[in-house]
Amino acid sequence: MYDRLKGFRDFYPEEMSARRQVFDTVEDAAARYGFREIGTPTLERTQMYVDKSGEEIVEELYAFEDKGGREVSMTPELTPTVARMVVAKQQELSKPIKWYSTRPFWRFEQVQQGRFREFYQTNVDIFGSEAPEADAEVLAFAADALTSLGLEADDFEFRVSHRDILGGLLDAFEGDVDTRDAIRAVDKRAKVEEEEYLGLLSDAGLSYGDAQQFDDLIATGDLDAIAEFGGDDVESAVENLRAVLSAADDFGAGEYCEVSLTTARGLDYYTGVVFECFDSTGDVSRAAFGGGRYDDLIESFGGQSTPAVGVALGDATLQLLCQRAGVWPEEALSTDYYVLQIGDTREVAADIVRELRAAGNVVETDVSGRSFGAQMGYADSINAETVVIVGEQDLENGEVTIKEMSSGDQTTVPVDDFPGDDDAPTYEDYK
């Protein structure tokens, strides 16, 4: 007997059925917004990730040398791959480019609640628009996906921030501040003690007093005060943030958004608006997912300057949020019909099965030559709504029996009348 690898998951049908409903709901929302599905490779050259994130990233990757001597990695995220794809067809693609996909990704990291080595994400991105409407469309899609899952306004909130506000504020202080390190410190703010956080800001080049003042500014979130303190660059970033929120209002996502400048996002490549989705009750403490603007990435991949904004919904934390809110789909099979055979009735049963399937129903029948009781037990195990009993004796009278499984009620029906013209006839139609 072989074991499954740690951090990897098998999904059996009941759990998979719930996951499929959730994936489909999120993807349907993306499709309604005119995002188009793409398909992407599982392996990319390791160099792509090293160039983007530094040599130390390799320790977190499933990286190896392939049989042809290429250094390759199982993709840890989609963004570099879609950036590569945009650059490869930059001239042909009409802008804005709006793409989505759902697939697994891999990171070699500690396994914990809501964090696996193989995880699934739906990525949704817009390339080619720097307008605030593009940021807002991503927010509106995300809100639409969540409400389509049954989540309500008091279940979740989007904490919206802006990298250029944080960066501009940091630049406004004396001294040589390392913006990247300081923003990474802000990203850790909620996860570490205050002293450690202020220490990280000091390490990034802020004096202790400046670190406190900086934190006061972003914690209050008073955009007017911040714009005044930070100068022109911060003022235009504040203006951009407000424009995004205004567009999000028009697009129906305003009620889910709140300004939260202590939200920073960990990834280095973000450039403008960033946001994270949180459980409003706080029961799920980690961000459910996040996204933001990354206007410089395509150019850094050798393409023409192309603004970009996107979001990635991960399966594990989204599941935690849905379960907390009681909207995770039931993990159960559903079956429209089980066609039960007694004796040598396969030919008639098969005709009924074919007609019901042709009408789009989920239909099972005996493929094991089993007894009435075993078949009835199986029909029950797959949650069959209706059992059609095709028995030798009934057939001599030209009849089959239609049994409603929820009530146990049943009736005989002329075999010529079943399934009849109705796509999904039930006991109720014949009783």
Next chain:
Amino acid sequence: MYDRLKGFRDFYPEEMSARRQVFDTVEDAAARYGFREIGTPTLERTQMYVDKSGEEIVEELYAFEDKGGREVSMTPELTPTVARMVVAKQQELSKPIKWYSTRPFWRFEQVQQGRFREFYQTNVDIFGSEAPEADAEVLAFAADALTSLGLEADDFEFRVSHRDILGGLLDAFEGDVDTRDAIRAVDKRAKVEEEEYLGLLSDAGLSYGDAQQFDDLIATGDLDAIAEFGGDDVESAVENLRAVLSAADDFGAGEYCEVSLTTARGLDYYTGVVFECFDSTGDVSRAAFGGGRYDDLIESFGGQSTPAVGVALGDATLQLLCQRAGVWPEEALSTDYYVLQIGDTREVAADIVRELRAAGNVVETDVSGRSFGAQMGYADSINAETVVIVGEQDLENGEVTIKEMSSGDQTTVPVDDFPGDDDAPTYEDYK
């Protein structure tokens, strides 16, 4: 600029849209038969493949040592993984177990037409029934999937064979015949010269004369003569093959099946009925896909003896078959509405967009602040059926313009009447 790895593919939206339609059609057919979707890991322990196929298999795998020192491989096929999953929950799962899934697999091999290093398969399997109805259900599903794609009876054929007929016949000859090698030789029959093929049979232990006699028997496919020659084991295998074909008849797949004992399938683990799907015109020379019975695999994985039968439809050859038959879906985007904004009309446009999306339509609108002409060009590029023009001047009269893109016809409509009660209103409804 980074390059894509050889043998891996990027799918842009137009091509992906066709692929998605094909995947969905195949999966919908599986779902109607009561196959249930499962989700499976991308990595497994390399040992699992070595135990099953020998040390030489590693050369064809994307195999490596992970950061935790485990020897792992990117899954080259699904069967070992589902066997592992069946064994892991053998007691809990009610039989028959009927599973499907669609996902990529990886093999490090020469890239050629219809063969990539990353390829996609829909796997469909039944565990726990040794009855011929199970084999027939797999055949019926496969036929249903293909006809749902638009293929017709003269487009494809299932060449059905039986491993125990081949094995039993081989045993009926004098001498010590290596059944595995001989069956591998049969699998190569159509791909090599006759002399080489007979040589391979000789290498497997048949005299040259016996090799010719064996080939005559399987080439004629005269089941009565074969049963008479082969003795009891072959006779019962012939009986099983006939029972499968009879059940396939009842299940509506008979017309696609023909006995073809020169079909052997390459994989060692098949035990009973095996089959391959071929292009009837011969234009696509390789098998589009294949499947068969593998009753011993679960036990070899440490589980209870569990009969099994399945099929795997690969993306590349299935695409070649569909394209040859002219039923490959059009590789094009489709969009129900583009809502075009002229001037400061975002708020009204956004309301219309939201209503249309809520009714399930694919709707795009401007997120780039572009001109009338640029927006119209974009609407055309995404094949928008209807453009809703929301202009400042029209709005002063309380109107929007509805333009049918195919004809260029347009009319104005009171903004309060659009979209109205209809889920998908068009120019025709207002003209």
